[in-house]
Amino acid sequence: MAAQIIDGKAIAADVRKEVAADVKALQASHGLTPGLAVVLVGEDPASKVYVKNKAAQTVEVGMQSFEYKLPETTSEHEILTLVERLNASPEVHGILVQLPLPKHVNAEKVLNSIHPDKDVDGFHPTNVGRLWIGERALVPCTPTGSAILAKRAAPDLKGMNAVVIGRSNIVGKPMAALLLRESCTVTIAHSQTKDLPGVVREADLVIAAVGRPEMVKADWIKPGAIVIDVGINRVPSENGKTKLVGDVAYAECAEVAGAITPVPGGVGPMTIACLLQNTVVAAKIQKGIKD
Numbered sequence: 001m002a003a004q005i006i007d008g009k010a011i012a013a014d015v016r017k018e019v020a021a022d023v024k025a026l027q028a029s030h031g032l033t034p035g036l037a038v039v040l041v042g043e044d045p046a047s048k049v050y051v052k053n054k055a056a057q058t059v060e061v062g063m064q065s066f067e068y069k070l071p072e073t074t075s076e077h078e079i080l081t082l083v084e085r086l087n088a089s090p091e092v093h094g095i096l097v098q099l100p101l102p103k104h105v106n107a108e109k110v111l112n113s114i115h116p117d118k119d120v121d122g123f124h125p126t127n128v129g130r131l132w133i134g135e136r137a138l139v140p141c142t143p144t145g146s147a148i149l150a151k152r153a154a155p156d157l158k159g160m161n162a163v164v165i166g167r168s169n170i171v172g173k174p175m176a177a178l179l180l181r182e183s184c185t186v187t188i189a190h191s192q193t194k195d196l197p198g199v200v201r202e203a204d205l206v207i208a209a210v211g212r213p214e215m216v217k218a219d220w221i222k223p224g225a226i227v228i229d230v231g232i233n234r235v236p237s238e239n240g241k242t243k244l245v246g247d248v249a250y251a252e253c254a255e256v257a258g259a260i261t262p263v264p265g266g267v268g269p270m271t272i273a274c275l276l277q278n279t280v281v282a283a284k285i286q287k288g289i290k291d
């Protein structure tokens, strides 16, 4: 039987509606309008599109958007100075530095300079720690979006065997922490995992976040499993142009899985929706407002 297609575009639109309602409520109760600052350094074409979409959606949900587009040659010191200014700005509740940064910039240093309470990417070590010990934290957007999509397919993930393929700080590790919070039994698999197909075959829930086009094949998937594809890979297409594919061989896996996310239109749109959600959370944290 063909899998249920989990529609990330539609679910992201639901999340944005909820954020817009939260923003209205905050304005009414505290006179507070959350503000998000996005910093783009350089000319990466995909990053430019993502930043444009972030700014547009920020305004759409009723928040303030601050965009900083800096040339490729901007020094690390200049970026750190800007972040320092944004850390101190009362109008800015969330700060996001778009990745990748140019090679001459130490990305870790820049990300760690963002105040943890304004770190809407959830990459700061303080938020990483808060997530793992179960404190109120700003949680990375892509894993948060992936968990929301998985829960649309199965509202209760408790007791499921979840295999996360990929161990990045941005997706794999926080994803594992979130699934643990949902009481899944979590395995983090990676390039050195022995018999990766065999490990994935045990999973009721597969999160593919390796960055390798269509690596996960149908015979890796347990029949009925939920498959969440975090990969966004641009590959040559038949017509001489390029197309986007995930880390999962979608057509064949959809024949075996119980539910599956497409690429595009799956996890990608959730990343920005969850960023908006995090900006509201950040504003509340800064004003001492309980959830």
Ligand SMILES: Nc1nc2c(c(=O)[nH]1)N[C@@H](CN(C=O)c1ccc(C(=O)N[C@@H](CCC(=O)O)C(=O)O)cc1)CN2
Pocket (backbone or CB within 6 Å): 046, 050, 096, 097, 098, 099, 100, 121, 141, 142, 232, 244, 263, 264, 265, 266, 267, 268, 269, 270, 271, 272
């Ligand atoms: N500071 C950060 N940098 C980057 C992040 C991040 O979370 N924080 N993630 C990615 C890029 N990204 C958001 O910034 C992002 C990627 C993809 C999508 C998306 O909607 N994708 C669409 C396809 C879009 C296309 O056609 O290219 C989809 O999957 O349907 C949104 C946001 C790296 N940098």
